[in-house]
Amino acid sequence: MAKIDELKEEARKLLQEGKVKYIIGYTTGTDGWSAVPAFIRTAEEVDRIVWDPTCVHNLTKFLVDEKRRKSRSRKPDTRPVGLFVKGCDSRAVVVLLQEKFINRGDVYLLGVSCEKAGVIDDRKLAQKLKGKKPMKVELGDNGRIVISTPEGTLEVPAEELLADRCLECRANFPVVFDVLAGDKVKRAVEKPYGSLEKIEKLTAEERFKFWKEQLDKCIRCYACRSVCPMCYCDECVVDSVNLSVTADTSAEEKAQRIKWLQRSAESSENFVYHFVRAIHLGGRCIDCGECERACPLDIPLRFLNKKLEKEASELFGYEAGFDAELPALIACFRDEDPQDFIR
């Protein structure tokens, strides 16, 4: 497991010298073992920062909040924000840089390598523990996850507990950083989109049945959208904020207003919402898996976004989040883009 003592030293220095506004990292939550995001403002608080396989969250989302906060203030504090990033998180930062949503100088990246491991899926952990309560979760030296419980210590091969996205990860260490903890080692991934095969193999009818069953569960809480760093639009397709209704709004005006989908959690509307989100993330999603983790109904959203990630790679040779100079996927084209589907 990468040791972050040097990063913490760097963090203390940055805060003491006033070089950053605050640092966003991980600390242990109220349950005593799983990490939660933490906002560190003083050098003394840096001791709260932890790094272990429960550091699942994509902290890049808070850069979006920071930008909003700055835009509302008359004299914004232009110092950068310190941010702890894993490989996947750093790709999200690159996408925000690609789209000029933030400048490189807005963020000071404290990168941590996953060193061929990754972060755990808490559902897999719960299944493994069968009711036992964990007190600490660490990555052991021999590639096993070590879990301390009141009844003793459990050692499990990492592959059994790692999040599915970690098993297919192509960015085991940050692609952009200011300081890095841990070794730059890559895990060999045989089939980067292998997890899609079990759905792609089904017939069209079976695929529709699968997706209908899953998307019928959706209650349109929009947690998937809220947790995604790439969903930063002030006004989303689903929230027609600017079309407000007063007592004087006539029935004709209401009827003719463009409404792409209804708020009700009906099957057809849920399909449109998830389609639109997947398309808007085409060539931008870096598979941090947060949407699936945040969903309270366990809808397998990664499989929707990953399909377009695969098509972007296979059809257009495009990979999101590695090169900050690349234009967005749908803002560029090649002469040799496939057109065999066009009559």
Place this chain on the structure above:
Amino acid sequence: MAEEFEPRIVAFLCKWCSSAGCDLAGVSRMEYPPNVVPIQVMCSGSVSPLYIFSAFNKGADGVLVSGCHPGDCHYIKGNYYARRRLNLVKKLLEYVGLEPERFQMSWVSAAEGTKYTQIIKDFVKELKPLGPQTKLRRDR
């Protein structure tokens, strides 16, 4: 006697080429099935994926997007963007289990009235055996 199913196709036609080609078919009195609801857009590159999802949501049995041939776009590059973006839309719709025949794209120039009629004839023929589109349609 049961009425034969007549598919309803929504066609997004770019003003400068495909819509003109469609007009040419009309002015030349070419016969082709009347199942199309044509919507003129300025450029195939301006067709948002939302239009296509919305068409299926409202009950369209088939959706066609037609633009200028590559290199001939009135806005130089619009159809190249459309080619990329709508390829993604097609892949997504097929992945979710919608019949691949229901969403189609074509290049039709202002002189290709005949090609346009042939595309519509083929489209209607392919849609008839599939029946009405119920998978993405909103229940009323």
Place this chain on the structure above:
Amino acid sequence: MDKILTKKALARWGKKLRDSRVFFPRLSADGRWDYVEAAAADELTLDVRQTAVPPKKILFPQREVLAEFSETVEGTAKTLELKEALPEDGSVVIFGVRPCEGRAAWLLDKVFGGEFTDPYYWKRRDQTTLVGLACGTPPSENCFCTSVEGSPHSEEGLDILLTDLGDRYFVRALTEKGERLVSAARDLFQNPKPEDKKKVQAVHEESAGKIKRQLKEARVISEKLTGLFDSPLWDDEAMSCIRCGVCTYLCPSCHCFDINDEIESASPLQGKRVRTWDTCQFPDFTMHSSGHNPRPDKASRLRQRLYHKFRYFVEVYDKFMCVGCGRCITLCPVGIDIISVLDKVKSHGS
């Protein structure tokens, strides 16, 4: 009315209710517990952990059609017909309701009742019988019902309370609806013996002690909230909130909604007026048509949630709106813990 029902007879009770819609929590293929409508072949069982979505989804569904409107045009004359669309008739029985969820139903009754009654909610509520199950063990790591004046065997809001005694259930019918449900299958039930009643008491007393999390002095915290409206405490606590809305969507007592017109055709005008779930955690929840938003930031929205649960309801109904189920703690993607925030309120300034 107190009765005994053997566990073997439970499935037969479920089968006798074929002319009602029956719901009970089930484990789905992807490992989630959910209140699902029983099909004819399903066997009623009551082993349950906490479901993600509470049974409020049955009394107060995500989508409720309030009215249908359609316009008829004759020449130049247009007439608009408006038809109220009440929920359909039909009795509903929900098994396995946790006491905290029953209390949430009691709280929703107060909101949708009182001086102005909501006919849609009450049509459903009057047709629904809630069969509760006392919590022998806490359904969730984050339960804290005893801290908000609830208990794992509370009877509020329920029509029947079942207590698990091992091989049988102690059945207490609490309302007329509950007694009717038991009487309709009276041959399945026996009368309790004195040792049954003793065992029930023992189970109840033991279950309160198994709850792991405590929020101490909730009433003191509630009082303290009155002075902390403008405190900078809320900015700090809300820093990691991503306003996803999961805490409020899945809270058993949250009930905010939005009303929209779903237009099916513009001319002639035809459509439905529909009520859908909404949440105070969305940024545009309090957006006025002038463009002003009194709760533009996460701090004010988190404060609103806590005040609604722990202050405003206490002022109006002398009861906490929070039932201590712990869903908001378990499901928050960034680990915001309502107990921890309220503990900070208690120690603030001291």
